[in-house]
Amino acid sequence: MPELPEVETIKNTLLPKLVGRRIGEVTVTLPRIIKKPAPEEFVSLVVGKEILDLSRRGKYLLLHLSERYFLVFHLRMTGRLLYLPAAVPVDKHTHLIFHLDNGEHLRFHDLRTFGTIYLVQEGELASIRGLASLGPEPLGPQFTPAYLEDALAGRRIAIKGALLNQELLAGLGNIYVDESLFRAGIHPARPAGSLTEDEISRLHRAIGDVLREGIRYRGTSFRDYVDGEGKAGGFQERLAVYGRGGQPCVKCGSPLQRVRIAGRGSVFCPCCQPSGSNVD
Structure with a gap:
């Protein structure tokens, strides 16, 4: 999509x-x-x-x-x-x-x-x-670390599922959620409400960076997506985790894992995105 x-x-x-x-x-x-x-x-x-x-x-x-x-x-x-x-x-x-x-x-x-x-x-x-019912735009002024902290507070749902919720944040999908969580060093199955202030700050920054880079490279094309002129995007060449299950992590070389979270296939690095502890 x-x-x-x-x-x-x-x-x-x-x-x-x-x-x-x-x-x-x-x-x-x-x-x-x-x-x-x-x-x-x-x-x-x-x-x-x-x-x-x-x-x-x-x-x-x-x-x-x-x-x-x-x-x-x-x-x-x-x-x-x-x-x-x-x-x-x-x-x-x-x-x-x-x-x-x-x-x-x-x-x-x-x-x-x-x-x-x-x-x-x-x-x-x-x-x-x-x-x-859409939530704020993740590249707009309403999306701040404070907003993200309030939106996630008390939520037991996996952070992957929370970020896919269009009422919480508009426009994110499987590709850019996986990429954002990787950049922020956050395991996709972590309960959304368990993120620390530092992790929320990193995630806020990662979401913006990933989306801006995705736009700069004109989107991600695997099968169906082309722009209004029929041209494919180029961000698929820069993906760190999405679609790369089993391949080596671009940061540490560990095999990337693919699991199902919130009903969606999710790829992450078990070393760079530990499930139970914060990332240094």
Whole structure:
């Protein structure tokens, strides 16, 4: 699933291409991906709207339209939002096409069809439950060590599971949680409420560093993720633990372990991320 750096990269690649464009017509081949309003109303409302801006909130993309409308995209597992020339053949996994006034296409492509699209007015954004309940942005001013300490206090859930909770912190997923915990030297199964002040400070710093680096390298591509121009990211070449179970730790050389925590595969170094004691 695209996480914060991937969605931010998609936003950054699409923004200069879309702002100022108008939507001429819309082709929908899989109506069920449109969650609000009904597909026929969706098409009639979108046609003719000007694209004013594109923003990101957590793992959601928000296309700001004229007349205070918003197109909200949640890419989920395999969704892609691609800006392509109209002459590029449309493949079978393209489920919605916005025909733009410059003759180009904005296409929503989704192999597994878990992605969702909403069209709402500004005052209705809170009706999208997953969007409305998001916690603070981990690269925003609200995410401070003090916030993280308060959010984790008293929680017995594994720190890995706590960081995956979008209501606690928006945009993190399996890749960047594993990488952040490794950099902070924290075992992913540690109870969230057991972290010391020093560990919380290290984790706060690691989350920011990992996400900024992920954005700088344009996201992580293994199978499905590409940016708005169809280009793969490069952060997969810099991963220290994610996807590297059994391989040597980049710091100490010990074999990395892969276990299941909070229902997700988790990779960590048993030496650099000890389970029962603090890291020097």
